[in-house]
Amino acid sequence: MTEFRYSPPADPPRILHADHEILVVDKPAGLLSVPGRGEDRADCLIARLRVLFPEVLLVHRLDLDTSGVMVFALTPHAQRVLGRQFEERQTKKVYLARLWGHLEPKAGRVDLPLIVDWPNRPRQHVNHEIGRPAQTDWRVIRHDLDGTTRVRLMPLTGRSHQLRVHMMELGHPILGDPLYASGPARNFPRLMLHAESLRLRHPDSGKHMTFTAPCPF
Known part of the structure; x- marks a missing residue:
């Protein structure tokens, strides 16, 4: 087996939705959700998003090799509410x-x-x-x-x-x-x-929202 070398795509994150509480993006395949071990794996989705949204907070992850919809929080309140929805299986993922x-x-x-x-x-x-x-x-x-x-x-x-x-x-x-x-x-x-869609309740309004990203294959 050849040694794995992290070589993430250079394309900027595609923003699907952004408001005062949440940020939804389409993660490309080959990009870590969060930093890995070692300086060579510091480049990741949340680090790239932090350039545009310094307050961004992690809610969940997708595997390195998986593409598709990810939601991030922009406030501690949103992070708590969304985290609870994932823990209690209130979100719907397809x-x-x-x-x-x-x-x-x-x-x-x-x-x-x-x-x-x-x-x-x-x-x-x-x-x-x-x-x-x-x-x-x-x-x-x-x-x-x-x-x-x-x-x-x-x-x-x-x-x-x-x-x-x-x-x-x-x-x-x-x-x-x-x-x-x-x-x-x-x-x-x-x-x-590919994470095609994610349905959740907005942490502020409580309204159900569904976000989708087109499949690249």
Whole structure:
């Protein structure tokens, strides 16, 4: 396995929404949400946003290789309210993914508990004894001519790498996944996973709002 070298895209963050409490952006694939270990991984989404919004505060994260909708807080109040919504599973997240193989049936749910695979960090794995509950709903959009499947994934919980491990456990890893795909399924230019939409309640008005970002693949 070749050594990983962090080489984030140079494109500036695409702002989807900004007001007095929240900031919503479309994170590109290949960019860390927050700084990693070492000076070579200091460049990240929140650092770039801080140039324009010095008060920006973290609410949640997306994996390095995942693109799509992320919400940030612009006040401590918004950070608390939004953080509680994520913790209490009051947000609704929808992802788009391309999977290896022909996934059937048309819809279903994966209910497999997950925990970090300590000898192989940052990988996660299924553990029925000490794993934390994790559920993912899926719905097939279409089966492509190249033998892959395009799906929408709706996580009911928010475990690390949840969608990636759950799809691997179905026998249909996400294309381009450097951790959980192998062989031809891995040979794609990026992880084919995109946070398409996020529904939440605005921390000031309490109004439900849905933010979307177009899928780049």
